[in-house]
Amino acid sequence: MNLRTTPSSRGVLAAVAAGALVLAGAATAAHAKGYMTPGFQAKTSRPMTLALLPPHAEVIKEKVVMTDDMPKEAAALEREAALALKAGLEAKGYSVRLITPEEVQQNAAARDLIKKVQERYDEEWGKILYKPKQVRDKRYQGGDQVLRLCALLKVQGLAVARVQAVGVSKGKATLRYFSSSSQPHSYARVDVGILEGKQGYVEAYFNGYENTSLGQILKKPALVMGQASGHALRKYPEAAEARMVEEAASDGDADEAADETAIRDFEVLTGGSKGTGGGN
Amino acid sequence: MRGRPYRRRDARRPHGGADRLVPRVVSGLLVAVALAQAPARGEGEGRYGPLEPKDNEQVLIDNAGAYEERFAGRGYLYDSTEIGALVAAIGARLAPRPLDGYIRYRFRVLRDPEPGAFALPDGQVYLGTGLLAVLENEAQVAAVVAHEVQHAAGHHGILAYRSARRKTIASFALGPLTLGAADYFLMRSVMGYSRDLEEEADARGARALVKAGYDPRQMPRVFEVLLDDPEGERPAARSPKWSSHPELQARVAATRALVPGLLAGVDTAALRVGGDGYRRTVRGAALDTVRDLIDADYPRSAVALARRVVREDERSARAHLALGDALLALGARGTLEGEQAPTNREKRASLRARAWYTRSEREARRLETGEGRAVLDANLAAARAAYERALALAPDAAEAHRGLGYVHSNLDRPAEAGRHFVTYLKARPDADDRQAILNELKAINDSMKKGESR
Numbered sequence: 001m002n003l004r005t006t007p008s009s010r011g012v013l014a015a016v017a018a019g020a021l022v023l024a025g026a027a028t029a030a031h032a033k034g035y036m037t038p039g040f041q042a043k044t045s046r047p048m049t050l051a052l053l054p055p056h057a058e059v060i061k062e063k064v065v066m067t068d069d070m071p072k073e074a075a076a077l078e079r080e081a082a083l084a085l086k087a088g089l090e091a092k093g094y095s096v097r098l099i100t101p102e103e104v105q106q107n108a109a110a111r112d113l114i115k116k117v118q119e120r121y122d123e124e125w126g127k128i129l130y131k132p133k134q135v136r137d138k139r140y141q142g143g144d145q146v147l148r149l150c151a152l153l154k155v156q157g158l159a160v161a162r163v164q165a166v167g168v169s170k171g172k173a174t175l176r177y178f179s180s181s182s183q184p185h186s187y188a189r190v191d192v193g194i195l196e197g198k199q200g201y202v203e204a205y206f207n208g209y210e211n212t213s214l215g216q217i218l219k220k221p222a223l224v225m226g227q228a229s230g231h232a233l234r235k236y237p238e239a240a241e242a243r244m245v246e247e248a249a250s251d252g253d254a255d256e257a258a259d260e261t262a263i264r265d266f267e268v269l270t271g272g273s274k275g276t277g278g279g280n
Numbered sequence: 281m282r283g284r285p286y287r288r289r290d291a292r293r294p295h296g297g298a299d300r301l302v303p304r305v306v307s308g309l310l311v312a313v314a315l316a317q318a319p320a321r322g323e324g325e326g327r328y329g330p331l332e333p334k335d336n337e338q339v340l341i342d343n344a345g346a347y348e349e350r351f352a353g354r355g356y357l358y359d360s361t362e363i364g365a366l367v368a369a370i371g372a373r374l375a376p377r378p379l380d381g382y383i384r385y386r387f388r389v390l391r392d393p394e395p396g397a398f399a400l401p402d403g404q405v406y407l408g409t410g411l412l413a414v415l416e417n418e419a420q421v422a423a424v425v426a427h428e429v430q431h432a433a434g435h436h437g438i439l440a441y442r443s444a445r446r447k448t449i450a451s452f453a454l455g456p457l458t459l460g461a462a463d464y465f466l467m468r469s470v471m472g473y474s475r476d477l478e479e480e481a482d483a484r485g486a487r488a489l490v491k492a493g494y495d496p497r498q499m500p501r502v503f504e505v506l507l508d509d510p511e512g513e514r515p516a517a518r519s520p521k522w523s524s525h526p527e528l529q530a531r532v533a534a535t536r537a538l539v540p541g542l543l544a545g546v547d548t549a550a551l552r553v554g555g556d557g558y559r560r561t562v563r564g565a566a567l568d569t570v571r572d573l574i575d576a577d578y579p580r581s582a583v584a585l586a587r588r589v590v591r592e593d594e595r596s597a598r599a600h601l602a603l604g605d606a607l608l609a610l611g612a613r614g615t616l617e618g619e620q621a622p623t624n625r626e627k628r629a630s631l632r633a634r635a636w637y638t639r640s641e642r643e644a645r646r647l648e649t650g651e652g653r654a655v656l657d658a659n660l661a662a663a664r665a666a667y668e669r670a671l672a673l674a675p676d677a678a679e680a681h682r683g684l685g686y687v688h689s690n691l692d693r694p695a696e697a698g699r700h701f702v703t704y705l706k707a708r709p710d711a712d713d714r715q716a717i718l719n720e721l722k723a724i725n726d727s728m729k730k731g732e733s734r
Binding site: 054056065066068069070071072074075101102104105108111112113114115116118119120123124126127139140141143144145147148150151152197198199200259260262263265266267269270 | 336339342343345346347349350352353354355356359391441444445448449452572575576577635636637638639640695698699701702705706712713714715716718719721722724725728729
């Protein structure tokens with residue numbers, strides 16, 4: 001093998017090195033993080049049946065002059081993220097019911113609850129982003145709406161997803177390159193929160209991040225969402241997997257029989273009280 | 281490579297080129313002074329004839345269609361035939377004939393407890409349930425619709441985008457020359473332009489209001505209604521120059537000043553206001569808004585609205601139930617009624633706490649003080665009275681038992697709480713909040729088993 005470097009071969013070697021750097025960059029340009037309560041890890045408060053609410057996506061196109069919000073492209077990412085997350089969770093052994101925007105429109109009973117769960121999750125998500133580790137301490141609550149919606153949809157928990165995609169246009173990238181400010185950066189990120197249906201806590205939170213390009217965000221939403229969702233679910237435990245965590249012993253006693261005997265137990269404790277005489 | 285231009289310059293002028301800095305600063309200051317004179321106002325003005333969007337503006341029209349789908353798909357649209365018909369009828373009276381192919385007026389109601397409204401460039405006009413719930417009559421709704429219609433008819437969205445784009449390009453050129461000062465004036469000018477368009481929409485909207493037979497005196501009243509801040513969490517803008525909308529007080533004064541001219545030669549007795557009928561129509565939406573305010577953790581606003589609905593219909597058990605739920609949701613928070621209004625600093629502190637701490641953490645902090653505990657007791661007593669009134673009006677209102685269960689639970693009376701919860705669960709076996717109540721009951725059973733009950 002001739003290793004002498006001629007001008008042309010140096011060019012080839014430089015190209016190969018650059019390619020390797022790009023590949024290395026790509027390898028580190030994706031990440032996955034997950035935070036779970038002890039009960040979630042030990043399966044005592046981990047929902048096995050989930051309703052996946054329609055993801056909310058935001059797509060920003062950074063141009064030289066203005067920054068555009070792209071709701072149409074966001075809708076495409078929402079669709080693809082939902083499909084990718086459903087497939088990913090099912091592959092791990094969970095039963096997933098996908099709630100589509102069409103179902104939200106048609107199901108009047110669920111509509112308001114879904115909207116309120118999403119809004120309450122947004123409120124908590126704003127705090128989770130700053131202190132995700134505190135998910136482990138059950139700091140974040142979805143409220144009674146979570147319990148109501150789970151009862152209505154007959155599932156043990158809810159999966160709520162948020163998608164953020166930022167695409168930098170070529171003009172903006174070039175301008176930033178020459179103005180020597182921070183590197184231009186297109187990316188897609190998928191965040192997934194799991195809300196448990198008996199107490200309403202955010203039991204787990206995962207996120208996946210993938211460096212991408214504006215072209216891929218716009219033209220290949222399935223690919224981009226498949227990658228980012230795959231990263232987000234990487235640390236999600238398999239349905240059969242139960243990690244023994246000490247704190248989980250007192251965590252999440254999701255026992256349906258105990259729920260339904262609560263009325264009888266109370267009446268026994270209070271000497272056969274028949275309630276307050278109201279109702280019908 | 282990104283640092284190369286600086287290296288080159290430094291190599292040529294090792295001490296930073298101070299001889300060039302002085303003329304740059306001087307020229308920068310001159311440009312800054314010139315800019316400071318120019319954009320004191322944005323000088324925004326709508327165009328009420330046809331307007332063809334430029335290529336880069338077409339995205340605004342396309343996005344408007346996508347938002348329409350988004351609002352429906354996320355369940356934001358409010359489901360009430362009667363209110364939908366009312367808003368559509370008002371809109372039909374106020375909307376001009378569209379002169380552009382991309383404008384088609386349609387008027388919708390969003391389920392949103394915030395008192396707000398907006399228009400999109402393709403003629404969609406949205407009003408929130410929170411706004412309809414606090415307005416006093418049909419003419420006030422018409423005033424809001426008239427204002428929003430002017431935004432679409434005058435192409436304000438497109439023109440504001442166009443203006444901001446032009447100014448951003450100018451700031452690219454002037455930014456380095458003015459050492460960044462151009463960015464400050466850019467933002468000030470963009471905000472000024474937006475405020476000008478708002479003022480124009482107010483003035484033209486008021487004229488359209490009279491033309492459609494509505495009383496224009498209701499327009500300043502809308503801004504007075506919006507000034508009300510029962511939550512105490514709306515600080516005034518640090519400077520009106522940094523706001524996209526004129527201050528509400530200024531809008532009250534400006535629209536009030538327009539009224540005499542608008543009413544000249546008009547038979548004021550024939551102008552439509554539509555008070556009582558309107559409040560009856562929106563009563564259901566007002567009660568839904570009370571629930572939404574509670575769920576969004578705005579209980580002071582919920583109490584204020586619920587009290588108003590109770591005043592309007594003292595015999596409604598549903599209204600008393602809503603008031604009980606709102607008072608219960610207050611927890612250790614006092615209402616601001618009769619209190620000195622919080623300062624801007626306190627309002628901002630409250631907003632920061634909302635952003636940083638969870639609901640239960642904030643409530644725990646309030647309960648750390650004796651004052652907080654006393655406020656909680658007072659709120660629970662008021663909630664109990666509201667639930668008992670609801671039961672007196674409608675003995676089968678099982679939801680009042682649920683509320684009383686929570687009241688007693690908070691007062692550490694588990695036996696009474698449990699009895700009310702059991703009554704509720706038996707009366708509403710299929711209630712969607714069954715799990716939440718069972719959780720409460722199980723906690724009561726556990727505490728009674730441990731002998732902690734009194």
